[in-house]
Amino acid sequence: MATLSRTPSATAPTPSPAGPPRRVGFSQRLSRWDVKVSPYLYISPFFILFAITGLFPLAYTAFVSVHEWNLLGGQGDFVGLANYADVLAQPTFWRSLVNTFSIFVFSAFPQLALALLIAALLDQNLRSATFWRMGVLVPYVVAPVAVSMIFGRLFADQYGLINELLGLVGLDPIAWHGDRVASHVAIASIVNYRWTGYNALILLAAMQAVPRELYEAAVIDGASRVRQFFSVTVPQIRATVIFVVITATIGNLQIFDEVRMFDAQGLGGPSRNWMTTVLYLYDVAWGNQKNFGRAAAVAWMLFLLIVVIGALNYFLTRRISTSAPDRPARARRRRGGGTDDTAGATVSAVTRARPGAPPPGTSGAGHPPTVPIPPEER
Amino acid sequence: MNSVAVTAQTAGPGAARAAARRRARSGGVAQRPRWIVYVLLGLTLLISAFPLYFTLVLGSSTPEEIAQRAVPQWLPDLSLFDRFATVVGASEINFWLALLNSVVISVISAFSVVLFSTLAGFSFAKLRFRGRGPLLVFVIATMAVPTQLGVIPLYILMSDIGWIGQIQAVILPAIVNAFGVFWMTQYLSEALPYELIEAARVDGASMIRTFWSVALPTARPAAAMLGLFILVKEWTNFFWPSIVLNQSNPTLPLVIQSLQSNYFVDYSLVMGGVFLVTLPLLIIFVFVGRQLVAGIMAGAVKG
Numbered sequence: 001m002a003t004l005s006r007t008p009s010a011t012a013p014t015p016s017p018a019g020p021p022r023r024v025g026f027s028q029r030l031s032r033w034d035v036k037v038s039p040y041l042y043i044s045p046f047f048i049l050f051a052i053t054g055l056f057p058l059a060y061t062a063f064v065s066v067h068e069w070n071l072l073g074g075q076g077d078f079v080g081l082a083n084y085a086d087v088l089a090q091p092t093f094w095r096s097l098v099n100t101f102s103i104f105v106f107s108a109f110p111q112l113a114l115a116l117l118i119a120a121l122l123d124q125n126l127r128s129a130t131f132w133r134m135g136v137l138v139p140y141v142v143a144p145v146a147v148s149m150i151f152g153r154l155f156a157d158q159y160g161l162i163n164e165l166l167g168l169v170g171l172d173p174i175a176w177h178g179d180r181v182a183s184h185v186a187i188a189s190i191v192n193y194r195w196t197g198y199n200a201l202i203l204l205a206a207m208q209a210v211p212r213e214l215y216e217a218a219v220i221d222g223a224s225r226v227r228q229f230f231s232v233t234v235p236q237i238r239a240t241v242i243f244v245v246i247t248a249t250i251g252n253l254q255i256f257d258e259v260r261m262f263d264a265q266g267l268g269g270p271s272r273n274w275m276t277t278v279l280y281l282y283d284v285a286w287g288n289q290k291n292f293g294r295a296a297a298v299a300w301m302l303f304l305l306i307v308v309i310g311a312l313n314y315f316l317t318r319r320i321s322t323s324a325p326d327r328p329a330r331a332r333r334r335r336g337g338g339t340d341d342t343a344g345a346t347v348s349a350v351t352r353a354r355p356g357a358p359p360p361g362t363s364g365a366g367h368p369p370t371v372p373i374p375p376e377e378r
Numbered sequence: 379m380n381s382v383a384v385t386a387q388t389a390g391p392g393a394a395r396a397a398a399r400r401r402a403r404s405g406g407v408a409q410r411p412r413w414i415v416y417v418l419l420g421l422t423l424l425i426s427a428f429p430l431y432f433t434l435v436l437g438s439s440t441p442e443e444i445a446q447r448a449v450p451q452w453l454p455d456l457s458l459f460d461r462f463a464t465v466v467g468a469s470e471i472n473f474w475l476a477l478l479n480s481v482v483i484s485v486i487s488a489f490s491v492v493l494f495s496t497l498a499g500f501s502f503a504k505l506r507f508r509g510r511g512p513l514l515v516f517v518i519a520t521m522a523v524p525t526q527l528g529v530i531p532l533y534i535l536m537s538d539i540g541w542i543g544q545i546q547a548v549i550l551p552a553i554v555n556a557f558g559v560f561w562m563t564q565y566l567s568e569a570l571p572y573e574l575i576e577a578a579r580v581d582g583a584s585m586i587r588t589f590w591s592v593a594l595p596t597a598r599p600a601a602a603m604l605g606l607f608i609l610v611k612e613w614t615n616f617f618w619p620s621i622v623l624n625q626s627n628p629t630l631p632l633v634i635q636s637l638q639s640n641y642f643v644d645y646s647l648v649m650g651g652v653f654l655v656t657l658p659l660l661i662i663f664v665f666v667g668r669q670l671v672a673g674i675m676a677g678a679v680k681g
Contacts, residue, residue: 031584038585039507042497046554047513049494050520053551057528057535064530121419124411134667135423137674141659142430143614145634146652150429153436153645156448161432164448197426198674205675254524257616257631264638278526278617285530286621292530299527306524 058303065296072290083297087284093298095272096280099184103259103276104252106188112244114196119203120229133204136197148190148261155186177263180273187274190258199244206240207233239317246313253306254278277302430656437461437650444645461650470640471651472628477658479545479623480630484612487552488605494554496601499562500593504575505585514563520556526617536622547622548629552612558604565600566593603673606666613659630655 065083068076087093118136126132139147154161155176163173176186210233218228234241256278260266267283268275275283277298285295434454436444438461443450466473501507502514532551533542541547570593578588594601616631623629625636637651663670 034585036507039501039505039510042501042505042589043513043559045494046498046517046556046559049554050556053532053554054520054523054525054528054556057531058523058525060531060534061528064534118419118422121411121415121422124415126411126415126419130668130671132419132423133671134663135419136426137667137671138423138426138660138663139429140670141610141614141663142656143616143631143634143659145614145616145631146656147429149634149638149648149652150433153649154429154432159445159448161448193426193429197422201671201674250522250524254526260616260620261635261638266635281527281529282617282621285533292534296530299530303524303527306527310522 061296061299061303064292065294065300067293069292069296070290071286071292076293079293083293084301087294087297087301092272092275093277093280096268096275096277099180099268099272099274100253100255100276102181102184103188103191103255103274104249106184107191107252108245108248110188111192111196111199111248112241114192115199115203115244116234116241118197118200119207120233122200122204123207123233133201136200138197139194140198142194144190144194144257145261147193148258151186151190151193152262155189177269178273180271183262183269183274187255187258187262190262191252191255195248199248202244203237203240206237210236242313242317246310246317249313250306250310253302253309256282430653430660433649433653433656434458437646437653439646441644441646458650461647462654464647465637465651465654468640470625471633471636472626473633473651473654476628476630476633479628480613480658483545483548483552483629484609486549487612488608490553491555491558491608492601492605495558495562495604496566496594496597497589498559499564499566499597500570500589502559502563503565503567504570504572504593517556517559517563521560525551529618529621532618533621542622543624543627545623545627545629548612548615548619551618552608552615555608558608561604562597562600566597569600570596603669603676606670607673609662610659610670630658 066078066080068079068083070076122129122132122136155163157163157173157175157177160176162176166173174182176182214232214236215228218232223231255276259268259274259276259279260282262274263269266279267287268279281295281298281302283289284291284298289295431454435449435451438454438456438458439450465471498517502510502517536542536547541550574592574596575588578592583591614631615629616635619629619632620635623632625632628636633655634652637648641647641651
């Protein structure tokens with residue numbers, strides 16, 4: 001592998017013969033300077049802009065959180081940890097944390113199961129495979145706020161389609177906006193609508209990297225399709241499953257869009273039944289309290305929570321994937337790019353979730369897709 | 379000769395096709411799936427499409443009908459276009475301005491993320507410099523950082539420089555992306571041979587010329603996918619724009635919010651508007667869906 005630090009000498013033998021010696025010296029020095037400085041120059045826009053718009057605000061959140069600070073009044077006195085004490089004493093804060101976790105549980109597991117099923121269906125030798133793959137991805141391009149508006153209507157307490165369907169099979173209508181758990185299920189389904197197909201495609205990519213020999217062996221051993229799925233496919237794509245779960249976790253802890261639009265007031269219902277922590281943060285900062293100090297305390301605590309859970313996930317994952325049998329590299333290479341020639345499948349989901357890989361995460365303000373992503377803002 | 383063919387099939391550009399052939403040949407594992415698979419997939423697609431269809435149905439009904447039945451009618455009708463006209467023409471909705479803002483924000487973000495990510499990716503993947511390893515680890519670590527939790531200082535910053543209510547406030551935090559850098563680094567380290575860079579250097583190209591004429595063209599497939607993801611992400615972004623913008627200068631997702639606050643009793647208008655807001659990205663999806671699928675399967679990250 002050539003190193004580029006050698007290239008200045010490579011360019012040296014080709015100076016213009018007519019040029020005066022001093023110019024050669026100058027252009028040579030220029031070229032060396034070019035080689036030395038360029039790498040830093042090229043990465044600097046990212047680092048500078050990311051520092052300004054990403055890291056600095058996060059760090060400064062800690063500063064704001066120990067001051068009295070209002071939307072209108074601006075910075076006030078240093079108050080130490082008083083904002084944290086205030087927030088921790090608010091029942092709504094705790095309620096929002098419980099809601100967040102509850103919605104996470106209701107979305108993560110059904111979503112993973114459905115995504116696995118859809119991926120398994122797509123992993124057949126389908127006619128017009130691209131059509132089906134695009135089809136399951138349609139919800140991804142619908143904005144979460146739009147999905148939330150539509151589902152808010154589908155899950156309407158009166159004359160909502162879901163309740164009508166329940167009536168058809170003889171069940172009582174459910175108070176999707178009144179009952180706390182029911183509202184979490186409805187909101188989780190909003191999240192799932194958008195991200196299930198997306199995750200199915202990630203899992204599909206992993207499934208296609210499973211060496212076909214394993215299935216052939218399973219067939220010879222007389223394994224049924226279902227048995228093949230649970231005994232060959234699932235163990236082989238374990239790393240990717242974990243990756244999907246982690247991104248889902250990080251995203252789901254930051255749910256905002258879905259709950260903001262679930263009713264007309266957008267503050268989590270009359271009893272704050274579906275107020276999530278990020279929505280609570282928004283309400284403290286820009287809603288009734290207009291208290292930046294307290295909101296910053298909420299943000300900082302949520303940040304630490306996410307980091308802790310992310311780290312926990314990461315170490316857990318390392319454990320699980322290092323103890324898992326390693327997939328033969330040969331097979332991965334052979335089938336890895338098998339999905340689409342244009343994919344340039346260099347960063348396969350499998351690769352990203354391998355033991356040595358860093359903890360994946362969402363890149364921030366996008367919703368994390370939650371769910372898995374999520375949230376883009378999730 | 380035989381060995382050459384095998385090599386080409388297992389590793390070369392024809393690997394996908396060769397694998398498909400192999401699958402097709404080997405009996406039990408690879409025959410065409412049974413009809414039940416298509417039925418289940420069809421059901422999935424129906425569920426995916428139903429909410430959008432539902433907006434059309436409600437958009438064709440009247441509020442009175444919606445208040446009485448879950449599904450007022452089964453097919454959309456032409457009254458839908460009256461709702462569209464109302465939404466587009468309403469002065470408090472600012473639909474066209476929102477569309478313009480969304481286009482400007484998404485396109486600028488997509489281009490700048492692609493440019494800065496490719497620049498940094500080229501540097502990380504192919505150039506040698508001190509601190510390269512730790513800096514790359516730093517980039518990867520920041521992918522897991524929930525930067526949206528920094529909204530309060532970001533708001534204070536925007537307020538100090540007088541950008542509240544202006545779209546620069548949405549663009550600025552979106553012009554770089556840690557995932558983008560990681561993605562381009564991965565791609566370029568495999569797709570761009572050192573020989574090509576050296577050849578350009580020997581020919582006397584400066585570093586920036588090498589980037590522009592060699593790295594950038596090589597990066598095109600990955601850059602296109604990255605750009606699409608950023609486009610979708612910014613187009614559907616709601617949290618930060620809802621904080622820093624307002625109804626007089628909105629983006630499309632904010633239009634949905636103002637539909638709800640202005641017409642929340644008139645669900646036919648709201649749903650007509652929701653469909654209208656969703657439509658542009660659906661149209662784009664028809665043309666680029668294939669690339670999005672490929673990008674996700676190559677390891678894109680959510681969000």
